[in-house]
Amino acid sequence: MSENVTAQEGVLRELRVLIASGQLEPGQQVVQDSLAASLGVSRVPLREALKVLEGEGQVTYHPHRGYFVADLSVEDLVEVYRIRSLLEDEAIRVGVPLLTDEDIEYLDDILNDVEAAAKSQDVSAVTAANRRFHFALFEASNMPRLVRLIKNQWDATDAYRGVYFAAPANLAHMNQEHRTMVAALKARDVEKSIALQAAHRENSVSVVSQVIKKP
Amino acid sequence: MSENVTAQEGVLRELRVLIASGQLEPGQQVVQDSLAASLGVSRVPLREALKVLEGEGQVTYHPHRGYFVADLSVEDLVEVYRIRSLLEDEAIRVGVPLLTDEDIEYLDDILNDVEAAAKSQDVSAVTAANRRFHFALFEASNMPRLVRLIKNQWDATDAYRGVYFAAPANLAHMNQEHRTMVAALKARDVEKSIALQAAHRENSVSVVSQVIKKP
């Protein structure tokens, strides 16, 4: 397992989980004292981790009032996905022509993981493997800054995801699209790859916007 | 003047200046103790400001070794500008059709500032006003997250800029392009606006890459 070199690194990881899992609810204030205590650290590394999350848009910050878990409006959501489109399309456009045969084999391996996780109904494993799949593709672009920005956009909506993968029908559909995408990659068909990735995003948007509109 | 609500806010602003002006040189380690002392604060707000800059790619961080002023390679530079293209093109595409006549008047006013600053040879005033001009345009998109990402990309190369504006010939050329751009905006000519903005970036790239290649 990846060990933590610093406390703040571990805190950051735990915070991401707390936010993505909804244990820290959107809109809720992050009370530093109690949260730091519950994580077993002091407020200093917690605050530094929160600054990172602020930069990613996962939390908002108001001086002298503190940090609040980001509460996306539907407009925010639309903007995030629009930005994702721009960035992901570019990553794919650059990356697909650079894919080696080994890369594609590796992508196939990950898809096996995704389907295995799907079979055993392990939603969080599906989420993780799905993410690995898409980012392995994005990283083929050799544009680390671009990949980081895409990561930020994914994180920004993580708190609202997870619903999609809970429905078996969605999972089946996703697996099918994944396989189709790998076929397109093998053929180095950039436009088809982009189109399939876009279809994925559309699904996400519709599911997440349902979740947001609720309250 | 904009007063600082918190110290870290002021520290952040000062750090940006130190980096953009080259007083903190690329590659150089940021020694927290001495820098905090010279800024008149303790290390805590300084560290939080550095975390923000890390998120923007202005400094890099190595656990237990500290922060270092980002030292862009030419590849990094190319990537930053490629990302800028994606994001700025979108902002313009969305924003230009939304521009009101008052917005365009305002842009004209800013251009007067730019030219006034140019006439008085005030490089930093030119830089600031030029930035105001372009971001006023970007903000017309009503996409705050997108604008923030663009801002980050600009900041990432700030340390290397300023050379361009030092040459009077460049200034004259820039002013001319600005005026042409406003004309395109008045005509709501999206494609021409994008093209002019792209020309601006090309100039930046060539100048900044000269500076980077030097050592």
Add this chain to the structure above:
DNA sequence: CATATGAAGATTGTATCCAATCTTGTTGGG
């Protein structure tokens, strides 16, 4: 001579403490 060892100094990482600010609830006046 090259390399391993280790100790001293420098620097970062975190905990704790206090000050500054905000929030909440209460009280008084209109």
Add this chain to the structure above:
DNA sequence: CCCAACAAGATTGGATACAATCTTCATATG
């Protein structure tokens, strides 16, 4: 009854102190 003023509590902002880690350089060892 409504609203302003104010005090008490809660929470954040920042300074200091100490622990953990890294770097450097001298020394020993093969």
